[in-house]
Amino acid sequence: MPVTRLSNEGDDPFSVFMKPPPHETDDEKADRLRREADEKRTSDQIDEHLKAERAAMKKRKTDIKLLLLGQSESGKSTTLKNFQLTFAPKAWRAERASWRAVIQFNLIHAVNVILDVLCDEMLSPPGSAGGSNLSAHRSNSRPGSGSWSMEDLDANLSSDDDEPLDNFQSLDAASSDLPPLTFSSTHSLLKLRLAPLRSIEMDLKTFLGAGSEELSPSVGQTSDMVATPFDATYSYNTSSLSRRRTNEFAVRSHAAWKKSLGFYTGTSKGRPQSPNSDMDLDRATGVIAGCKDDIKLLWEDSLIQELLQRRGVKLGDSAEYYFKEIDRIATRQYEPSDNDVLRARLRTLGVQEHKLVFEHYEPGRSRLPTDIASTSADAGSTWCIYDVGGARTSRAAWLPFFDDAQAILFLAPINCFDEQLAEDDRINRLQDSMILWKSIVSSKLLVGTSIVLFLNKFDLLDKKLKSGVKANAYLTNYGDRPNDGQLFAKYLRGKFKQMQKDLSPKPRPFYGFVTTVIDQENTGLTLSYLRDGILREHLKKAVAV
Numbered sequence: 001m002p003v004t005r006l007s008n009e010g011d012d013p014f015s016v017f018m019k020p021p022p023h024e025t026d027d028e029k030a031d032r033l034r035r036e037a038d039e040k041r042t043s044d045q046i047d048e049h050l051k052a053e054r055a056a057m058k059k060r061k062t063d064i065k066l067l068l069l070g071q072s073e074s075g076k077s078t079t080l081k082n083f084q085l086t087f088a089p090k091a092w093r094a095e096r097a098s099w100r101a102v103i104q105f106n107l108i109h110a111v112n113v114i115l116d117v118l119c120d121e122m123l124s125p126p127g128s129a130g131g132s133n134l135s136a137h138r139s140n141s142r143p144g145s146g147s148w149s150m151e152d153l154d155a156n157l158s159s160d161d162d163e164p165l166d167n168f169q170s171l172d173a174a175s176s177d178l179p180p181l182t183f184s185s186t187h188s189l190l191k192l193r194l195a196p197l198r199s200i201e202m203d204l205k206t207f208l209g210a211g212s213e214e215l216s217p218s219v220g221q222t223s224d225m226v227a228t229p230f231d232a233t234y235s236y237n238t239s240s241l242s243r244r245r246t247n248e249f250a251v252r253s254h255a256a257w258k259k260s261l262g263f264y265t266g267t268s269k270g271r272p273q274s275p276n277s278d279m280d281l282d283r284a285t286g287v288i289a290g291c292k293d294d295i296k297l298l299w300e301d302s303l304i305q306e307l308l309q310r311r312g313v314k315l316g317d318s319a320e321y322y323f324k325e326i327d328r329i330a331t332r333q334y335e336p337s338d339n340d341v342l343r344a345r346l347r348t349l350g351v352q353e354h355k356l357v358f359e360h361y362e363p364g365r366s367r368l369p370t371d372i373a374s375t376s377a378d379a380g381s382t383w384c385i386y387d388v389g390g391a392r393t394s395r396a397a398w399l400p401f402f403d404d405a406q407a408i409l410f411l412a413p414i415n416c417f418d419e420q421l422a423e424d425d426r427i428n429r430l431q432d433s434m435i436l437w438k439s440i441v442s443s444k445l446l447v448g449t450s451i452v453l454f455l456n457k458f459d460l461l462d463k464k465l466k467s468g469v470k471a472n473a474y475l476t477n478y479g480d481r482p483n484d485g486q487l488f489a490k491y492l493r494g495k496f497k498q499m500q501k502d503l504s505p506k507p508r509p510f511y512g513f514v515t516t517v518i519d520q521e522n523t524g525l526t527l528s529y530l531r532d533g534i535l536r537e538h539l540k541k542a543v544a545v
């Protein structure tokens with residue numbers, strides 16, 4: 001079952017971890033209760049101010065500016081979708097159908113990756129390892145270059161930290177002395193019958209644009225790569241950060257494909273054509289529907305599964321979900337569900353600006369409990385959410401957006417402790433998130449910005465550990481602790497918290513959540529708390545000025 005928070009962390013994200021000490025005396029208890037009563041009074045006052053401020057903000061049309069930051073595939077765009085789903089459900093429903101092409105693309109891309117691997121294996125001479133020209137499809141949880149220590153990289157961390165930060169270690173791949181796989185005429189037939197999906201993938205790729213191309217060292221321009229936004233070579237000053245508008249620096253309000261589908265809601269009659277390409281989307285849907293049974297055969301074939309496992313093939317986080325939903329997805333009438341859209345993957349390029357206009361709460365339609373879904377109070381107010389490309393080639397483009405952001409939501413995927421960055425396979429992905437996190441929390445430029453951390457992809461972390469991958473084989477400092485998802489997540493949360501404490505130029509509260517942002521219900525709840533928390537912090541600062 002997906003988990004969004006560690007179970008022992010209480011419900012209010014902005015007062016969690018404030019539990020009474022285990023053995024407090026009567027005097028200490030009385031003191032604590034007095035303190036808590038004072039705090040409650042202050043909190044109630046803030047609530048009152050909050051109400052007034054919401055109304056005032058609506059009048060002044062002041063936007064809250066929120067940045068979604070984190071490495072590529074950390075779940076930023078998925079979190080943005082959750083914002084829309086939770087607070088602007090009508091706009092979300094209007095847009096949902098336009099994701100059909102992306103979902104179809106994700107599905108058939110995965111099919112074609114499997115076919116590539118199958119062809120390669122069938123052509124390889126018996127006894128050879130095969131896969132010489134398929135490195136792009138390999139899992140990036142392959143060995144890097146030796147072990148890595150956080151202490152080596154950051155001299156800024158406090159030296160009195162009793163436990164050193166983690167050593168990341170890369171493991172050698174298991175040697176393959178396995179017997180060769182023997183494929184049958186069924187596999188050759190499947191290859192033939194699924195061949196039309198190749199041209200459909202190419203067409204959809206052209207239609208969807210560069211975001212449909214996943215990163216690899218050859219796609220990323222290594223000369224543009226920076227580990228943190230502050231490593232960019234150009235100079236800036238905090239009062240006049242100019243917004244460069246070329247290439248990765250462009251601010252995009254909507255992806256081109258969405259615009260071109262703006263008129264197509266999936267309910268229109270006739271044959272929808274995309275105005276910016278010759279692509280006939282109905283033809284793609286027809287071909288995919290015609291291939292449904294063969295796609296099922298391919299996915300459910302035990303030899304294919306064995307092959308994928310042996311080769312360590314990476315199909316993307318959502319491929320398995322789409323294969324399991326094939327009966328619904330590969331049809332002519334297919335209309336995406338909310339879950340399908342949350343699973344859809346299209347890489348963000350540069351920085352995309354989204355205006356989130358809060359809608360009236362719809363009883364019965366919203367999944368949030370009535371007391372939490374106080375969206376009506378915010379109805380009409382607007383948040384400006386910036387969703388950034390997380391790859392190292394995109395990070396320099398973040399900097400100009402730091403000067404006037406009220407809040408940052410930082411996503412660190414915690415399932416990838418054993419993986420390398422797609423754009424630079426020398427770098428461990430968890431290590432990369434920590435480097436980024438340190439640069440954000442230590443920035444003087446961001447000293448007045450509220451920062452919230454999502455330790456994301458808990459579901460995938462849990463699955464990985466349950467499948468037998470050992471956390472301590474990669475993070476040697478994890479030691480003899482149990483190889484358990486909740487405990488490992490809690491351990492990492494502690495590390496991120498410590499980094500913030502050690503590096504923040506001024507003390508700031510730590511808001512850290514363990515999340516699975518494809519779980520819309522729990523994520524909706526977390527975002528509701530977050531919205532109130534951000535407004536509250538914003539108000540505190542406004543009152544203090």
Ligand SMILES: Nc1nc2c(ncn2[C@@H]2O[C@H](COP(=O)(O)OP(=O)(O)OP(=O)(O)O)[C@@H](O)[C@H]2O)c(=O)[nH]1
Pocket residue numbers: 070071072073074075076077078079317318342343344345346347348349388389390391456457458459460515516517518519
């Ligand atoms: N299983 C699972 N999948 C997730 C989770 N969060 C995101 N994903 C999936 O991971 C993929 C990547 O997520 P995105 O939201 O596109 O990642 P991003 O951070 O926007 O990546 P860039 O745009 O490249 O910077 C998508 O297919 C998501 O559906 C999660 O918590 N669990």
Ligand SMILES: [Mg+2]
Pocket residue numbers: 076077078346347348387388389
């Ligand atoms: Mg994105």
